[in-house]
Each structure stands twice: as structure tokens, then as C-alpha cells.
Amino acid sequence: MAKIKSIQIDGENIFYFNSAIYVFHANSGCTLQLDIIVSEITIKKYTDRESHIIEAELENGSLVTSFMTVNILPGRIPHLNFVSEVEDADEFRELPAVHENDLDFPDIEQGITLEDIRKVEMPYEKIALKLTLPIDQAEWLQQKTKKELNAIFKEMIEGRMK
Structure with missing residues (x-):
């Protein structure tokens, strides 16, 4: 070749x-x-x-x-x-x-x-989640920035994958 x-x-x-x-x-x-x-x-x-x-x-x-x-x-x-x-x-x-x-x-x-x-080169995908949560948890999530939410979910998922 x-x-x-x-x-x-x-x-x-x-x-x-x-x-x-x-x-x-x-x-x-x-x-x-x-x-x-x-x-x-x-x-x-x-x-x-x-x-x-x-x-x-x-x-x-x-x-x-x-x-x-x-x-x-x-x-x-x-x-x-x-x-x-x-x-x-x-x-x-x-x-x-x-x-x-x-x-x-x-x-x-x-x-x-x-x-x-x-x-x-890791590709990134946008996803949308629909959750049913108690109002206090929903309000807490709504107060977080997109960057904070990404970090929370990344840490949670990586902890589960180990």
C-alpha cells in the first residue's frame, strides 16, 4: 500500500x-x-x-x-x-x-x-431529560446553571460507571 x-x-x-x-x-x-x-x-x-x-x-x-x-x-x-x-x-x-x-x-x-x-477527540451530545420531581428539587435544579448541571450529571454518571 x-x-x-x-x-x-x-x-x-x-x-x-x-x-x-x-x-x-x-x-x-x-x-x-x-x-x-x-x-x-x-x-x-x-x-x-x-x-x-x-x-x-x-x-x-x-x-x-x-x-x-x-x-x-x-x-x-x-x-x-x-x-x-x-x-x-x-x-x-x-x-x-x-x-x-x-x-x-x-x-x-x-x-x-x-x-x-x-x-x-470526544464528541458531545445534547440530551433533554424529562423528570418528575418534588417541587423543591425541581426549583433547586432550575437555579443551577447549565455548566453546573453538566458537572453534576457527569460526576454522578462517572461514579456509576466505575
């Missing part, structure tokens, strides 16, 4: 955990494919549009630039797949070729866990 030194999406450098870039040969034609393991935050950022300009700098110094469509691949960790139709596969000679019946398909998820990814 060709080693990637850096990746830019729409001109912005991104942090990724692992990657593979290759030319995929199928009966229907050839495609340039870039698979990358990223954080859940990066997934949300780049799936708002269907197509992006991708620049991948390889360790040998060459630059692969293409207008590519994005797919989210199902799995246990965040995985983006960028695809672009290729007219002439020889244009990407420095990249490995993968055929649709190959058993040696790149496995970029190997050795990476969701926990490892979340240590680098």
Missing part, C-alpha cells in the same frame, strides 16, 4: 488514525478510493455534502488530488470512504491496484478501537 503523509479535505488538513489509497478495479470500471479512519466529529463535518476536493500527499512526495464523493462505511469505528471514477488507471501507477475478487483488501480498522479515537 502507498503510505499517506497528509490528507486535506476542501483545503483543510485533517487528523486521521489510519488510511489506504488505491485504485479499485471492477467489471464496471476503475475508481480511485481513499479510506480513512477519523473521529466521529470529523464524520459529521464532512458528510454534510456529497462531494469534496481531496488532496493526499504520499510519503514518496507525490500528490494525489481528486474531486471525490464521500460514503460512510458501516462498522464499529468511524470510517470515511472517498471515491472518484478513473478514466485511465495508468495515471495512478504509484498506487496499489485492488481487484473486486481480491482477498487482500486493505483493513485499516485493524488495531484501532473507538475508545482510542475518543481519547483524541
